[in-house]
Amino acid sequence: MELNDTDVKTRILLSAKRLFAKQGYEGTSVRQICEEANANIALVSYHFGGKEKVFEAIFEQFYPGSEEAFNQYEDELKNPVEGLTLIVREIVVFTINDKELSDIIQQELTLQSPRMETVQAFLSPVWFKVKELLERGKEEGAFHFDSLTAAFLTVMGVTLSHKRFRSVNVWLEDNDRFIPDSYPDQAARFVLQGLGVKLNS
Amino acid sequence: MELNDTDVKTRILLSAKRLFAKQGYEGTSVRQICEEANANIALVSYHFGGKEKVFEAIFEQFYPGSEEAFNQYEDELKNPVEGLTLIVREIVVFTINDKELSDIIQQELTLQSPRMETVQAFLSPVWFKVKELLERGKEEGAFHFDSLTAAFLTVMGVTLSHKRFRSVNVWLEDNDRFIPDSYPDQAARFVLQGLGVKLNS
DNA sequence: GTCTATAGCAGGATAGAC
DNA sequence: GTCTATCCTGCTATAGAC
Numbered sequence: 001m002e003l004n005d006t007d008v009k010t011r012i013l014l015s016a017k018r019l020f021a022k023q024g025y026e027g028t029s030v031r032q033i034c035e036e037a038n039a040n041i042a043l044v045s046y047h048f049g050g051k052e053k054v055f056e057a058i059f060e061q062f063y064p065g066s067e068e069a070f071n072q073y074e075d076e077l078k079n080p081v082e083g084l085t086l087i088v089r090e091i092v093v094f095t096i097n098d099k100e101l102s103d104i105i106q107q108e109l110t111l112q113s114p115r116m117e118t119v120q121a122f123l124s125p126v127w128f129k130v131k132e133l134l135e136r137g138k139e140e141g142a143f144h145f146d147s148l149t150a151a152f153l154t155v156m157g158v159t160l161s162h163k164r165f166r167s168v169n170v171w172l173e174d175n176d177r178f179i180p181d182s183y184p185d186q187a188a189r190f191v192l193q194g195l196g197v198k199l200n201s
Numbered sequence: 202m203e204l205n206d207t208d209v210k211t212r213i214l215l216s217a218k219r220l221f222a223k224q225g226y227e228g229t230s231v232r233q234i235c236e237e238a239n240a241n242i243a244l245v246s247y248h249f250g251g252k253e254k255v256f257e258a259i260f261e262q263f264y265p266g267s268e269e270a271f272n273q274y275e276d277e278l279k280n281p282v283e284g285l286t287l288i289v290r291e292i293v294v295f296t297i298n299d300k301e302l303s304d305i306i307q308q309e310l311t312l313q314s315p316r317m318e319t320v321q322a323f324l325s326p327v328w329f330k331v332k333e334l335l336e337r338g339k340e341e342g343a344f345h346f347d348s349l350t351a352a353f354l355t356v357m358g359v360t361l362s363h364k365r366f367r368s369v370n371v372w373l374e375d376n377d378r379f380i381p382d383s384y385p386d387q388a389a390r391f392v393l394q395g396l397g398v399k400l401n402s
Numbered sequence: 403g404t405c406t407a408t409a410g411c412a413g414g415a416t417a418g419a420c
Numbered sequence: 421g422t423c424t425a426t427c428c429t430g431c432t433a434t435a436g437a438c
Contacts, residue, residue: 008403022313026227030432040405045433047403106311109368110304112223120371127372149379150387152369157362158395161354167310168353170321171328178350186351194359194395209421231414241423246415248421405438413430420423 009047011037013061016054021100024107025055025115056118062101063122064094070125077129080137081197084155085188087130091159092184106160130155137195144196151195158191210248212238214262217255222301225308226256226316257319263302264323265295271326278330281338282398285356286389288331292360293385307361331356338396345397352396359392 006014015037019028030051034041048054069090070077077083095102108119134151137143145151192199207215216238220229231252235242249255270291271278278284296303309320335352338344346352393400 021311024225024227024308024312024314026225027312027314029430031430040403041432042405042434043403051432103311107225107308110222110307111225111228113225113228116368120368124372131372146383146387147379148377149369149373150384152373153362154359154388154391156369157358157360158355159358161358161362167317167321168350168357171325171332172350172353176349178348182347183351183354186347187355190355190395193397194391196394230412232412241421242414243416243423244421252414403438405436407435407437409432409434411431411433414428416427417425418423419425420421 008037008039008043012039012044012047012054013058017058017062017100017104020055020058021103025104025113052115055115058101058104059118059122062098067125070129077133080133080140080142081192083133084130084137084195085192087126087133088155088159088188088191089184091126092187095160096180096183102160109160127156134195142197154194155191158187158194209238209240209244213240213245213248213255214259216240218259218263218301218305221256221259222304226305226314253316256316259302259305260319260323263299268326271330278334281334281341282343282393284334285331285338285396286393288327288334289356289360289389289392290385292327293388296361297381297384303361310361328357335396343398355395356392359388359395 012033016028016033019033019036030044031041033039033054034044044051044054048057073083073086076086105119105123108115131148131152134143134145134148134155138145138148143151189199213234217229217234220234220237231245232242234240234255235245245252245255249258274284274287277287306320306324309316332349332353335344335346335349335356339346339349344352390400
């Protein structure tokens with residue numbers, strides 16, 4: 001990964017992703033990124049055009065494209081309960097697969113940064129769909145909540161919460177068997193129950 | 202607030218809290234803090250001993266002391282369902298009352314920063330209690346979940362999620378009446394339902 | 403494409419006058 | 421307690437040699 005087995009551009013991207021996730025954007029210097037990537041400092045400007053552009057390139061490279069995905073699951077997304085289950089699972093799977101990128105997203109969501117625009121552009125399709133499903137699910141009587149905003153917030157909270165794992169194991173001894181494989185389902189179940197859906201499982 | 206109606210130390214603390222919340226710790230400069238606080242740059246070193254110490258001072262000043270609080274609610278905390286309801290409500294109330302401090306906490310939780318130690322020291326009592334309540338609630342048959350870690354994560358997610366409000370109203374038009382007053386109860390209900398508790402409301 | 407060298411600036415901190 | 425002036429370090433970015 002950090003060896004010269006891949007091209008420089010990729011090495012820089014991977015190092016930047018790792019470091020942004022651990023230390024935040026501002027807390028990470030271009031020098032540090034290049035050191036870890038075994039790349040010369042000047043190459044960040046040459047290949048990307050600056051630190052800011054590296055940030056954007058990370059999203060372009062690693063954020064799962066959700067354009068075709070929506071078409072692929074068109075049928076499931078018609079039903080609010082099925083659709084929300086699917087989306088929550090997919091988001092949680094993503095946060096497990098790419099902890100780094102989801103850490104970066106997590107951080108940027110609370111900041112009023114110049115990078116927010118980039119982040120929002122990538123996240124909008126999914127969360128807009130979530131909003132739509134919540135609204136339709138309520139109309140159809142499947143979900144029970146007072147405020148859309150409150151429901152939306154809790155769904156966001158559950159699905160994105162995984163990233164605090166690092167600090168969590170300070171409070172929990174890990175004799176508990178936390179199996180990432182089953183977590184997407186647990187999270188989805190939690191969300192649906194929280195929204196007042198009766199589950200037959 | 203930003204006028205010279207309070208003493209310098211307090212003005213610095215308030216400005217720092219505001220800016221750390223909006224821009225992150227690394228994204229905020231001492232110069233900027235002092236400018237907003239109408240204070241001279243040298244006073245940060247004089248009164249606190251550096252930027253890092255300002256961060257700690259913010260927690261000492263504004264984090265609600267949870268030592269006496271636990272004794273005060275001793276009775277409610279004996280029952281897992283009651284106890285968890287109480288704590289979730291209190292945390293959510295706190296995140297609404299002091300959005301800035303909870304934004305700061307939110308940010309630091311995902312970072313591996315030198316400030317993590319400070320943050321954890323303040324948060325530990327509450328989250329340790331949550332863990333205990335979850336465990337006991339499961340033993341007593343009140344809660345239903347597979348993994349303690351998974352349950353813990355979802356509770357954290359819901360209770361801390363409020364801070365993403367700023368980015369949320371990009372996706373939600375605010376014709377939805379989100380009433381902060383009722384949110385603590387909604388969040389608590391969501392959590393309990395998610396944990397499989399049968400509610401009579 | 404990659405490197406060295408350096409420009410140019412902003413950061414945190416403090417010495418010392420008041 | 422407060423201020424000015426300054427130190428030193430580290431940052432991003434780029435010009436120009438290879």
